[in-house]
Amino acid sequence: MYQVLYCLTDEHDWRLVALAGAVCLLASAAAISLFHRARAAHGGARVAWISLDAAVAGGGIWATHFIAMLAYGPGAAGAYDVPVTVLSLIFAIAVTFIGLSISVSTTRSPLIALGGAVVGGGVAAMHYTGMMALDIPANVTWATGTVTASIVLGIVFGSLALFAAGRGDSLSGALGATVLLTVAIVSHHFTAMGAVKLTPDPARAIGGLSIPPGSMSFLTASAAVAIIAIALVAALLDRRAKGELGRQQVVLDTALENMSQGLCMFDADGKIILFNERYAAMLRRADMPLTGRLLVDVLREEQAKGHWQGDVEEFFARLVVDAREGRTTTDVVKRFGRSIRVVNQPMQGGGWVATFEDITEWLEAQAKISHMARHDALTNLPNRMLFHERLEQGLRVAKANDQLAVLCLDLDHFKDINDSLGHPIGDALLQEVGRRLAACAGENDTVARLGGDEFAVVQLGRSEEAAAAVLAGRLVEVISAPYEIADHQIVIGVSIGISLSPQDGSNPDELLKNADLALYRAKADGRGTYRFFETGMDARAQARRLLEMDLRAALQRNEFEVHYQPIRDVASDRVVAFEALLRWNHPQRGLISPLNFIPLAEETGLIVQLGEQVLRSACADAATWPDDIGVAVNLSPVQFKSPNLIASVIDALEASGLAASRLELEITESVLLQNSEATLATLHELRAKGVRISLDDFGTGYSSLSYLRSFPFDKIKIDRSFVSELATRQDSMAIIRAVTGLGRSLGIVTTAEGVENDAQLELLRREGCTQAQGYLFSKPRPASDVAMMLERPRLRASA
Template sequence: MQLVIATYRGHESDYDAIEKSVETLLKENQSLRGNLSALSQAFDGQKRLFEIVLNDLPLGLSVFDADQRLTLYNSRFHQLFGLTPEDIAAGATITDLLEKMRGRESTVSPGGRRAHRPASAKAGSSRIRRREWQMNDGRIIQSVVTVLSDGSNIAIHADITEDRKAAERITYLAHHDLLTDLPNRIYFREQVDATLAERKPDEQIALIHLNLDRFKSINNTIGVSVGDKILQQVAGRIRTSAGSENTLARLGSDEFAILQTGNRQPRSATALADRIRRALSEPFLHGEKRVELSVSMGIAIAPRDGEETDILLKNAGVALLHAKADGRKRERFFTSEMEAQMQLRHALEADLRAAVEKGEFELHYQPLYDLSKQQICGFEALIRWNHPIRGRVSPMDFIPLAEEVGLIVDIGRWVLRQACSDAAQWPEDIKVAVNVSAIQFSGSDLMQDVSEALAAAALLPSRLELEITESVLMENLSEVLPILHALKERGIRISMDDFGTGYSSLSYLSSFPFDKIKIDKSFVNDIVDNKEAHAIMRAIILLGDALGMRVTVEGVETAAQLGLLECEECDEIQGYHISPPRPVRDVPHLLSMPPKSDGNFS
């Protein structure tokens, strides 16, 4: 017993240690249970968050193992490909899904590569591939697949239908005209480049450059919005005439171009030009508006007129300029002579610019003769160009060129100043008439130019008469009228020149109170022998009288014409029968000479 007691007492301390250890283990176990519970809850939370993120992704997600079996996916995945939850049960293979997919893989990618050989890129030990799917409902699905080293893959899938449509629309707009929906200049050049590159040795290609005649003036008259609708109709008629076998483009504004292939040139191009002309000859209607148009065309044929796009376009443009210069409403084929003439034109333009800088111009003056007073009442200033080498250059040659290249503004400003300066030296009852171009209304401050010219010469505004043609009003009526009213308020007289040569002169007489109308000389030629011409002249004179406007008849060359106009009580005449244009030094002599019985000062 003592031995037992002694043994117990010897191990009593061990029992205490064991009890303490047990208590510690129990506490640690309880702590671990708490940690495990917290971890479990956190894991559940992460799992729920993962499921939310996975299924709310706007992109589809799929994961396939090395055996190409589906192991993970989200709801967007089966929505994109039209698969049901049963179709994508765990373990479904790629082959199974392809058979059930409501679409097919695209055979050609946007860049032109075949889809069964997709673009790929290495990323570390993985490869990235892109594939596209054309769904039965018209959608386009793009997949970016990351293939891992063990053969498994992770893919994201996106609906790119709208992006693709937007990209295609941007590409389309970059190559087409918004107003007419025709190919634009960029696309047309690409087509010409490609056609010339693929041209067979015996093949001929025609390039037709079209331009509507005076459309800018018509557009300004009828309004831009109506003009745009007319252009759409024009494009439709040209498209029908050209046919689907030819390439039609709008180069800009009222310019079009056609690329025609075939071996029957120039016959085919001529036939096409005739069809277009007939198609555009029919009036265009917009509501109650009736618009009549004509077209000029320039034609260049490859390889005869060039085998490069730039050369062919340039030569067609040169031919178009000649068609315009020859009276419009026609086509012209390019010739080598045209090129030589263009070179001469460029040389003339260079000389004209130099003439502006060097002051090679002078003014001649043609008398305006008052029939009731039987005396000169004024002079019209007419510009002359004395070239040091060319000699006298006709205004018919350089004025249109000056208007085209913008030099008419500087020339017109000089004419105003010089005419006012010359007139200041004449008697106070003698006026001076100056022609004003349409370009001067839009390309300069005409009101300021006139004011400065009058101020520099100390000339009364009532002694200055500005002559404008109908084209001035046609260019931009809304812009021109305020300027004309401002000039008239200053006391400057406004005259309509070449009355009767335009198609709407009468309508413009009601839009502005002109002081005078000048009847074009083409109406004077036959008034003595032709009853109809005489009747027209009488009607215009009566019209001017009824409207309170003086009437001047230009181009009077015979005593018989003068006598007839006296009987009709015309206000003024102008022409070679009175006197041709004379240098300014002859004006005092003309004013001092009494006229002969027939009014001739010569």
């Protein structure tokens, strides 16, 4: 030890010693930094970083040695053998590379320390090879104990240096490892220098391939500069790489933890490499160690807790095989009451990435959307689409002896309730009807709402058509029972049409069409009942459709004419007015009776357009008549629902110039049944314009007297059914006597319709009837015959 201290203090230039220490410290710092970078790399990149680290560390050891040798006093008179000097540098780099490779490639502390010991051995190999390069006129002897001590110091401190570096990449750890590596190099060098003894020998000559100390100083300084440059570049690259890795890690961590999906990455063996918190929370594995564990072990642990069902080994083996063969798989699994979609995507190089998405709400939303698309929003019954599917399904599964029936239902006069009480009441009524229908249907039956107030039932059973009749009768009874809705007691009926499979059709469209035809017959037969499909119904429906098409075309071609029938004053026996009556002169069919097309026009709504044409024509024709002759025009209940009724009356009067007092509008009691308050308001407004109002078919309803009290009609018309039986039935005579008496007392004109003979006219005159109308006076005739009807006397014979 004394020899070492003496050598260091008395035989070295401290300035160069300090320079050697600085170079050694800088090289050591760069070497430790590159060591950490090499551990973070893989494959070929790791080999490149180890090579650079070995070059920096080995060059630093070599430069430290020769700078320190220049500081050694006796070295001033010697030189350095070039080949051996280069060989010492190669030893320093090569042995250091071996040591670094051992330490970098493992996480086991003993092996890391072993690699550090190899690096320390490389320091010794470089030093003593470098000493052999010293060419000086002196004999060199060594103190064996000191040499041994120098080697041990290099190995021990080298081992500690890489051991400290291998424990982590913290700043304190890096600084500690740098100091330990510097101590390993410096302590070895100066201890070894203390072991050398030079005995001058003038007889020894310096070899020809030697380099003088001055040149060696330049080469050493160059090497030091190169080491410093390499160290700075390495440090810069390392810093930039760490910064980029840090940024990438932050981005990766942020992306992973902000994913709505769970993510877990597995290597080729099924070992968990990384995962995010969403994965752990979704599968409730947050309290389990996961990183570095095989998935099969995690699943076994979950199976032991009762959280996993099935064969764990088989499931895991399938995942590994799928990943190895490059197959992407998708499964939906149930976990803790949630539905989770798992997608396993293979990775290049082996392994796979699994994403876990909670699709519980999505599946519920899809189910809700599917339900809404196939069910009625108001009643929650199947809609037309689902009804069609159920009907198709029923036809497929029906056996040879099965009876399938399709029932089409339509509520009677539902629109009147909707118009009078409002849509909320109408909707509530439809909901209650839907509940009653569903309660009546059988377990295998399907009840659907097709739209509006139309419902349908598919009945599947093993009986004859009697089963459909029983169900239809039950439905008519149940639907017709009173409803209590929002303090309103509502009574409504239902009409039902029934078709049977296979006799009435073998496909859904045909069965529905035929059931609808039967429904039309049920309505025509008085509503509130059911009818089965019959073969002739289709022909009648075809005829009706053709008539409707002709009716629409006739409106465009102006095939309709207005004929007029005179109304005569009974007392004076003169014409006081004409009733306008519509006639259809079809180009192929000839004259079509109003009884055939007026109901169809009302049902299709075409009566509104027809009524406006009649009103305009009647007013225009009447304007050419004498001022004391009026014109009577019938108004359909459908026309009365039109919001343009008053405007069309005013327009017809203004366009023709006819005085409002000469226009008489005839309505039936069914008009007043629709919405009495709104109807009476309209009647009062027309009356205020000067138009006269007549109540037609008086005596055939049930509330005529109440209407006479609620509205002051100008005229009441006695229905022809009472006039035709006037001479044969006493009750008809009594009714006419009562009506004419009522008219006199109220100051209302009474007109008898359907007068066909003198006897009827005489009886009407005797009872005080004001006016008479019928074939006794004239048939309805075109407007061109009005003048003739005004001049000629009434007919004296029955029509």
